[in-house]
Amino acid sequence: MDLQGQNGLLSTYREGFRARGAAAWLIAATLVSFYVVLYWEDRLSGALGGRPLTWLAESLHLRNRWYLYGFLYCVAMSAGGVYYLRRHGNSRYNRTRIAVNVGVQVVFGFTLPFVMPLFEAPEFYFSYFWPLKYDYLYPQTLTQLPTYLSVYAVVGGLVAAPAMAYFFGKRWYCSWVCGCGGLANTFGDPYRHLTSKSTASWRFERVSIHSVLVIAIVTTALVGADFFWGESSPRLHAAATGGPLSVKELYGFVVGSILAGVIGTGLYPLLGPRSWCRNFCPMAALLGLVQKLGRYRITVKPDMCISCGNCSTYCEMGIDVRSYAQRNESFTRASCVGCGMCAHMCPRGVLKLENSSAPRQRAARASLPIVSG
Amino acid sequence: MHVVIIGNGVAGMEAALQIRAEAPDAGVTLVSEESDHFFSRTALMWVHSGQMSHRDIEPLERDAYVRHGFTRVRGRVVSLDAASKRLTLGDGETLDYDKLLIACGSRPRPGPWRGSDLRGVGHFVTLQDLEWYERELHGGPSHAGRPPRPDQHVPSSRPDSPYLPREAAAEARGSLSKRPAVIGGGLIGIEAVEVAHGKGLHPHFFIRDEWFWPMAIDATEAAWITERMRAHGVHVHLQHEVEHLEGDAQGNLTAVVTNHGRFEVDCAVVAIGVVPNTQWLADSGVALDAGGGVVVDAQQRTNVPDVFAAGDCASVRWSTGAQRPEQLWYTGRDQGRVAARAMLGQTGHAATYRRPTWYNSAKLMDIEYTTVGFVNMNQPGEREWFFEERGAVRSTTRIVHTDTGVIGFNLLGRRWDHSVLMEFIDAGRSLAYVLDHLHEAAFDTELVPPLVLPREAR
Numbered sequence: 001m002d003l004q005g006q007n008g009l010l011s012t013y014r015e016g017f018r019a020r021g022a023a024a025w026l027i028a029a030t031l032v033s034f035y036v037v038l039y040w041e042d043r044l045s046g047a048l049g050g051r052p053l054t055w056l057a058e059s060l061h062l063r064n065r066w067y068l069y070g071f072l073y074c075v076a077m078s079a080g081g082v083y084y085l086r087r088h089g090n091s092r093y094n095r096t097r098i099a100v101n102v103g104v105q106v107v108f109g110f111t112l113p114f115v116m117p118l119f120e121a122p123e124f125y126f127s128y129f130w131p132l133k134y135d136y137l138y139p140q141t142l143t144q145l146p147t148y149l150s151v152y153a154v155v156g157g158l159v160a161a162p163a164m165a166y167f168f169g170k171r172w173y174c175s176w177v178c179g180c181g182g183l184a185n186t187f188g189d190p191y192r193h194l195t196s197k198s199t200a201s202w203r204f205e206r207v208s209i210h211s212v213l214v215i216a217i218v219t220t221a222l223v224g225a226d227f228f229w230g231e232s233s234p235r236l237h238a239a240a241t242g243g244p245l246s247v248k249e250l251y252g253f254v255v256g257s258i259l260a261g262v263i264g265t266g267l268y269p270l271l272g273p274r275s276w277c278r279n280f281c282p283m284a285a286l287l288g289l290v291q292k293l294g295r296y297r298i299t300v301k302p303d304m305c306i307s308c309g310n311c312s313t314y315c316e317m318g319i320d321v322r323s324y325a326q327r328n329e330s331f332t333r334a335s336c337v338g339c340g341m342c343a344h345m346c347p348r349g350v351l352k353l354e355n356s357s358a359p360r361q362r363a364a365r366a367s368l369p370i371v372s373g
Numbered sequence: 374m375h376v377v378i379i380g381n382g383v384a385g386m387e388a389a390l391q392i393r394a395e396a397p398d399a400g401v402t403l404v405s406e407e408s409d410h411f412f413s414r415t416a417l418m419w420v421h422s423g424q425m426s427h428r429d430i431e432p433l434e435r436d437a438y439v440r441h442g443f444t445r446v447r448g449r450v451v452s453l454d455a456a457s458k459r460l461t462l463g464d465g466e467t468l469d470y471d472k473l474l475i476a477c478g479s480r481p482r483p484g485p486w487r488g489s490d491l492r493g494v495g496h497f498v499t500l501q502d503l504e505w506y507e508r509e510l511h512g513g514p515s516h517a518g519r520p521p522r523p524d525q526h527v528p529s530s531r532p533d534s535p536y537l538p539r540e541a542a543a544e545a546r547g548s549l550s551k552r553p554a555v556i557g558g559g560l561i562g563i564e565a566v567e568v569a570h571g572k573g574l575h576p577h578f579f580i581r582d583e584w585f586w587p588m589a590i591d592a593t594e595a596a597w598i599t600e601r602m603r604a605h606g607v608h609v610h611l612q613h614e615v616e617h618l619e620g621d622a623q624g625n626l627t628a629v630v631t632n633h634g635r636f637e638v639d640c641a642v643v644a645i646g647v648v649p650n651t652q653w654l655a656d657s658g659v660a661l662d663a664g665g666g667v668v669v670d671a672q673q674r675t676n677v678p679d680v681f682a683a684g685d686c687a688s689v690r691w692s693t694g695a696q697r698p699e700q701l702w703y704t705g706r707d708q709g710r711v712a713a714r715a716m717l718g719q720t721g722h723a724a725t726y727r728r729p730t731w732y733n734s735a736k737l738m739d740i741e742y743t744t745v746g747f748v749n750m751n752q753p754g755e756r757e758w759f760f761e762e763r764g765a766v767r768s769t770t771r772i773v774h775t776d777t778g779v780i781g782f783n784l785l786g787r788r789w790d791h792s793v794l795m796e797f798i799d800a801g802r803s804l805a806y807v808l809d810h811l812h813e814a815a816f817d818t819e820l821v822p823p824l825v826l827p828r829e830a831r
């Protein structure tokens with residue numbers, strides 16, 4: 001077995017469930033319904049005649065339906081991980097990355113938060129940081145947590161995560177640690193080619209993801225202001241945290257539930273697995289800006305690209321890698337999560353992910369000037 | 374000025390883009406018989422397996438013609454009247470030009486054997502070949518569909534065109550191919566084998582030579598590739614010379630007969646090379662080489678004024694002095710750019726085609742392959758340094774050198790940056806220097822352990 005390179009052909013478009021066939025729509029409908037019930041079970045209990053997920057969770061001796069979700073999530077991720085390894089597992093980068101990601105999620109995303117309350121510690125997710133876990137910088141949260149966890153949340157979100165992104169690219173988080181990314185790369189792997197590569201989708205992404213980042217910062221600031229001055233200013237309190245139309249609640253509803261869950265995961269079989277990460281995740285936006293300034297890049301071997309398009313097709317972030325490769329242009333894109341699939345798929349070994357401050361091209365071959373289409 | 378370009382492959386399309394970049398007002402007409410859109414011929418195998426869609430193998434967005442103001446003519450050019458600067462299409466229409474670029478590519482070399490015209494025998498070079506081979510093995514295209522207007526051109530085509538739809542034996546028989554065969558041990562052959570294997574079949578692979586691809590690969594290297602193919606269930610038949618093909622009463626292929634026996638098959642891809650697609654130029658006065666390639670100079674000019682050629686159909690001067698086509702993606706691209714500048718009247722470096730030291734890469738089933746410089750060329754005084762690695766990574770490293778330094782590399786199983794290896798050759802580095810600095814050319818993906826050359830191997 002070789003340690004790099006796609007091993008054999010993929011039959012992606014010959015399977016309906018991966019090519020937006022009827023099966024794909026059915027899977028999407030099922031996932032969307034599941035998320036709707038998960039988030040709004042209480043409100044829907046009348047129509048549903050009960051709380052099916054809570055009932056299921058309790059009969060499995062799990063504390064509430066969120067632990068049931070965590071459990072299902074781990075099952076989906078592990079099963080998807082096996083699927084992924086069967087397709088791409090010959091590559092050492094892929095194999096290591098997926099093993100670490102699944103391991104981190106099972107331990108820090110499910111087991112520890114379940115076990116910690118048994119020892120009178122708060123339920124805490126070591127694998128999430130602000131601004132993805134937006135409440136980890138709310139003073140309300142920080143003052144309730146034990147000091148060591150508050151320090152972890154603040155230093156992790158504001159210092160460590162961006163610093164790591166500077167040296168290794170945002171991939172250290174988005175493709176090795178994160179739960180959303182982990183689910184996308186395992187359970188969502190059958191759909192990675194579906195991410196749109198159109199110019200229009202790129203324009204949308206740039207506006208939407210940075211807007212969510214700004215909204216996340218504003219929300220955090222308002223909720224923080226409410227903590228300090230809310231009592232003296234009822235209007236601030238109402239706008240920040242009081243009631244269902246406050247920014248805190250709206251952000252949770254729109255970003256946390258609809259964009260991350262219902263659309264982000266429910267529509268995997270139609271939009272590809274990273275539509276949340278690409279278009280909406282404030283953490284991805286923040287780390288992406290750091291990545292642009294940092295050391296991570298995709299190095300292109302000059303004049304070897306045959307423009308086949310494997311790299312672009314299998315880019316889950318919708319980056320047209322081929323357009324850089326055929327121009328001999330090494331590059332860093334803010335959106336790149338460093339999953340490594342372009343380098344893995346490339347049949348001519350043109351691409352290489354690197355953390356390097358060395359010059360981009362070792363030897364500029366006396367190549368002719370190039371125009372792009 | 375009105376430039377007409379015959380062919381919207383990589384050579385023709387690059388030329389068109391280059392003209393547009395440098396002459397925004399020039400009229401550009403692209404004539405193509407094969408397809409509406411520029412696509413990567415190198416990627417046919419992935420469309421077949423379903424790994425990519427037709428849209429995925431098109432490097433430009435589909436509105437490229439509109440955006441760049443190119444006129445699209447879908448049809449077959451059947452003759453050139455150089456004196457009146459006029460082309461005639463198959464349907465009788467004519468097209469006048471100020472400058473003409475012939476970028477009409479290559480066509481598959483037809484099988485010379487009796488039975489080569491049976492139903493179930495085809496090639497793997499054009500979009501129409503792909504459609505035929507998909508129907509034989511899968512019964513049709515994948516869920517990613519077909520390219521738009523695949524049959525639009527047929528009325529203006531000619532029976533000798535390589536872009537005609539082909540009948541599938543699978544349809545005549547009423548059952549998909551179970552025992553496909555591939556004839557011809559080269560790069561296109563191994564891709565045709567891989568797609569059959571990708572479908573879960575065990576294709577027969579008939580190779581005339583002692584081993585696979587002797588032009589580029591030596592016996593030891595080929596033994597590894599053959600071993601890998603056999604491990605995947607491919608029936609590799611070495612030193613089999615095809616004698617004829619047999620069919621049934623309905624005209625469907627039933628067997629390949631070689632000098633070693635008769636093999637029952639139900640589909641055969643003939644992949645014994647490609648030839649310049651220039652038969653239609655026979656009476657035009659444009660000079661062709663012995664193989665049919667359009668002879669060009671370093672500005673891609675033919676012997677006829679205002680007529681240029683680039684890409685697979687152009688016969689260029691090699692660094693070895695030979696005169697023949699270079700049938701490669703990146704050379705076609707570079708030639709197209711040079712031709713564009715020459716058509717715009719430029720001279721000098723940017724309008725001169727110079728092929729650098731030879732290099733290429735490929736993937737042979739799942740084995741990565743890079744070659745640079747002179748290998749298997751029997752250069753005077755050449756010696757070989759060879760190392761086989763069998764650890765976490767399996768690889769072979771073959772370095773050809775003479776008294777004046779290293780002249781060639783043949784590398785299997787790992788990824789290499791050919792541009793660094795070219796520097797070694799161009800600088801005349803010694804073998805000892807190259808062995809000390811080989812790691813600078815390593816291009817393996819992260820976490821792959823580096824190649825370590827043990828002291829005793831040096």
Ligand SMILES: Cc1cc2nc3c(=O)[nH]c(=O)nc-3n(C[C@H](O)[C@H](O)[C@H](O)COP(=O)(O)OP(=O)(O)OC[C@H]3O[C@@H](n4cnc5c(N)ncnc54)[C@H](O)[C@@H]3O)c2cc1C
Pocket residue numbers: 306379380381382383384385404405406407408414415416417418448449450451476477478479497498499561564650653683684685686699700701702703705734735
């Ligand atoms: C299966 C396969 C795999 C390959 N893999 C590689 C690889 O890995 N690396 C590599 O370097 N090269 C590879 N090649 C070779 C490479 O694809 C070619 O060198 C390259 O595509 C040539 O481009 P071109 O523009 O010269 O011609 P083409 O791409 O052949 O384009 C010619 C066009 O001309 C048009 N045309 C021809 N005749 C007429 C006519 N009479 N009237 C109107 N239009 C006409 C047709 O529409 C056609 O589209 C591969 C080829 C094949 C078939």
Ligand code: SF4
Pocket residue numbers: 304305306307308309310311312321322325326345346347348349350351
């Ligand atoms: S970089 Fe590799 S995968 Fe991408 S288009 Fe070029 S050859 Fe194909």
